[in-house]
Amino acid sequence: MDKSKPAGHIAPYPHAAAGWGALKQVAINLVREKVGGGNYKTLLAQNQPDGFDCPGCAWPDREHASTFEFCENGVKAVAAEATSKRVRADFFAAHTVSELLAQSDYALEQHGRLTEPMLYDAASDRYLPVAWDAAFALVARHLKALPDPNQAAFYTSGRTGNEAAFLYQLFVRAYGTNNFPDCSNMCHEPTSRGLPATVGAGKGTVTLEDFEHADTLLIFGQNPATNHPRMLGELRECAKRGAAIVSINPLRERGLERFTSPSHPLEMLSNSSTAIGSLFIQPKLGGDFALIKALAKRTLELDDAAVAAVAAAGRAGLAGAARVLDVDFIAEHSNGFAAFAADLRRQDWGQLVEESGVAREQIEQLAQVYVKGERVIATWGMGLTQHKGAVATIRMLSNLMMMRGNIGRLGAGLCPVRGHSNVQGDRTMGIEEQPTAAFLDRLGQVFGFAPPRAHGYDVVATIEAMLAGRVKVFFGMGGNFAMATPDTPQTFAALRACELTVHVATKLNRSHLVHGRAALLLPTLGRTEIDLQHGVAQGVTVEDSMSMVHLSYGMNTPASPQLLSETAIVARLAEATLGKAPVDWAWYGADYARIRDAIERVFDDFHDFNARVAKPGGFHLKVASRAREWRTASGRAEFLVCAVDTDTPIHRAKAKHGARLMTLMTARSHDQYNTTIYGMDDRYRGVFGMRRVVFIHRDDLALLGFAAGQMVDIVSVWDDAVERRADGFMLVEYDIPRGCLGAYFPETNALIPLASVADGAGTPTSKSIPVLLRAAA
Missing domain, CATH: 2.40.40.20 (Barwin-like endoglucanases)
Incomplete structure (x- = not known):
């Protein structure tokens, strides 16, 4: 920040995204977090074959980063873990929970790493040290005292690795509930619920290789420069070879205008930049569905015109225009196109313009970009998913892409960009409040128990259940539930109504201060830290936004000798609650390769898990729709008719x-x-x-x-x-x-x-x- 200007001011930022401004912020964060002891050197190992996976966003690594990839937000995440600042027992002795609650979220973050398990003491309004065994025994007593396992809810953050997530869902289902509120519920759930009905899988269909071949990118509701900066490197390469890049977002974000790559010395030394976006469309909030439907309608109109031109040319003995629709894809791979096209023809243009907030001239300009593209990737973030009609919007986008066969071919496809580093992997591992019968069948067969079948609570339903007294124990595996969720006063009241709240965390946040009648704070290792089990370093795996699974080993000395890994915390809690049945939890917790062996027995796509993930870069999980295999009820991709909602x-x-x-x-x-x-x-x-x-x-x-x-x-x-x-x-x-x-x-x-x-x-x-x-x- 410019010290010549007062704190708390507005000043236009004239520079491109990243560049020297990003490098300056790296230095500021390393100083602010007091990163020392050589921990700063781990930045050079971030996303490297012999390093660790960034604990930040879920953007994939190219060849698991054979060259250094700079990311400002990744540095911030690593610096936050590698900080030398500590929150020890003496810190809590000096501050009541009420005093800490009055501090800002920024101030709470700046206190540093948690170092030992703490138990809330109501008499003093302070957290006091507690032994790990006593902490697990307390949680187990509460869980076993509940008359119904569904009176407990188990939250999961996207920072949790696959091994911990798998063991966690196994423990919770062995305990007897599917109450798995998780961060997916608050971000890309409409993607997970919308895509299966159209293409049969709730994941994206592209890999980084597709970006090398795409000639058009439609970027919906994203701000890559802030939320996943490494994406800008891919966009830079696409822009330099002439791909059309369209930003569709109410805010015109700097990172999609100009980008100076810190990985390219010439741009840095010359203070130059690369123009990214070639077209900017700004729909009004909630207008995405109408805009995408308008694009589909215009695409159909252009195809109708091409058909008419072919007919006229035939009568004149001339060659006509090429079709705009991919008629072969539609005929060979899809159902429902006739009804979908009929709905588009009935759709009033005036309503689409009004509801989208985009002028018809701009819609037609955007449609021309889309139909000109031979290999189109559509990416999206929470700008599409956090709306009442988000599921319909995702399905309409899928419809639009299928019209020209832009799913399941090189350089084209659907690309939802997840936020946290393993939010997609956690869902793959079974962190899902609505599990399929097939998954539960396999889980029960492998581990010899009968998993619960009733669907559980998502995030909002969990808050409502806590308020109503139907959930009495809340266990949070990472995250900041109190501040990530909606209706903050209601969420606070819900957490305070619980008999017990437990949070697994690396640093202090507000959720730890908005607690139940009893409360525990359990400190855990960060992904940058060495995880030793019986003297052997353990690696954890994550799945990025493009379904690549890779292995990560920490490199830093743990912030405290009292820290436990998330996997160890789950294993010890499970044994304290359930004993050694139906699983020998401690045996799995002692060697994470054993957990990966169990994962491959439950999930066919993880065959030879340990061998495949040992290779640099890991492996790609098959996404059936990428191969034009449609795991829908009909076995074909489905065009779905969706109406514009004018009663929201x-x-x-x-x-x-x-x-x-x-x-x-x-x-x-x-x-x-x-x-x-x-x-x-x-x-x-x-x-x-x-x-x-x-x-x-x-x-x-x-x-x-x-x-x-x-x-x-x-x-x-x-x-x-x-x-x-x-x-x-x-x-x-x-x-x-x-x-x-x-x-x-x-x-x-x-x-x-x-x-x-x-x-x-x-x-x-x-x-x-x-x-x-x-x-x-």
Whole structure:
């Protein structure tokens, strides 16, 4: 931050993404976290064949990074783990939980690494040291005392490796419940629920190799420069060879405009950059479905015109235009196209333009880019998934890509970009509240028990169950549940209603301070740290966004000799609760290769797991739809008819409040990862030293009678008569569609009602919250 300017100011950032600004932030974070003792050297081993997998985002490694890949956010994640700052027993002796609760999320992050297990003492309002055995015995007593295993819920963060996740779900199912709220519920659940109905698998169909051959990329609802910076390296290469790159996002993000690659000395030394995006489309919040359907309609119209031209040319004895649709793909691989096409022809253009917020001329321009592309990749992030109609949106995008056969061929396909490093792997391992019967059958056969069959609670259902007293024990494997979830006061009340809350963590966060009547804080190893079991270093595997599975070994000395790995914590808790039946938990926890052997017995795609993952770069899990194998009920890809929803909470709120009704999206700042706040700047958006800001269009400022820099309170509009508000935000004039606002989470999570979720997925609608602005007192 420029010391000549006051803290808490707005200043345009004129530079490209990354470049020297990113290198400066690396230095700042290494100093801020007091990384020493040679731990900083581990940065050179990040994503390397003989190093460790980045604990940050799930973007894949090229050849498991045969050359150094620089990533600012990866450095922040590693520095946070490698910090020399410690939170020991004397820290908790000096601070009550109430005192700590008054600190900011940034301040809590800055205290450093947790070093020993702690038990909450209500009399002193402090965490006190507790022995590991006593901690596990306490959890086991609570779990065994519950009259119904479904009165416990087991949360999972995407930082958990495959081995810990597999053992965790095995323990929980042996205990007797499928209550697995996890971070997937809050991000890409609409992808996981939407794609199986169209292409038969809830994962993407591309690998990094496809980016080398793509001529067109449609990037929906993503900000790669902040959320997965290594993606910009791939986009840079695509742009340099002339691929068309389209950013479809309400915010025009810097990383998709210009990028200076720290891995390319010439760009750094010349202070030059590569232009990334060739076209920018800014739909209004919630307008993605209508925009994608409009693209599909225009694609069909262009094909109709080509058919007519062929007919006219034939009558004149001339050659006609080529078809726009991939008629061979449609005929050989799909069902339902006739009904889908009929619905598109009936669809009113005026409604699509109105609901998308994109002018018809821009829609037609975008359609021309799409149909010109021979090899198109569509990528998306939470900009598509955190809406009421998100599942339908994902299915419509799948429809659009199938129209031209852009699934299952080199250089083309569907590419959901997950957030946390192993969020996809955790789901593959069985962290799923709605498990399939086939998976449960196999799990029961391999381990000799009868897994529970009833579907469990997702994140929102878990909060509701805690509030209603149906869940009494909450166990969190990583993450920051209290701040990642919607309706913050309700979530706080839910956690406080529990008889026991337990959190496995590396650093202090707010969830540890919003606790049940009894509470435990269990410190764990970070992925950068050496994990020794019986004197042998253990590796853990993760699955990235493109279904590559690779092995990772920590390199740093653990922050404390009292730390246990997540796998060891699960094994010891399982044995304390269930004994050695139906599994010898300690035997598995002693050697993670044994867990991988068990994984391959449950999942056919993991055959020869230990041998395949030992090779540099690991291996690719088969995604059937990439090979044009459709694991749907019909055995074919399905075109699905989806109508534009014009009776959403936003429509109803707009009808009541008129033009004063705004739609809010939550987003990360550049100095955060999920709920972890590394710093107070969002430099690409020109925000420095503060977080309580609201981005707004200049014409909406005038409409509402406000001025840039004015302080406002935000009040959400819902039909349950509950006032949800977030107070004290500065208005920042920004390039965002009319009627739309942007603000950071977790500060604005309090505005999202628990009941406001994606249809068919349960994901909170964090990108489409109807709100009103009021002048702050």
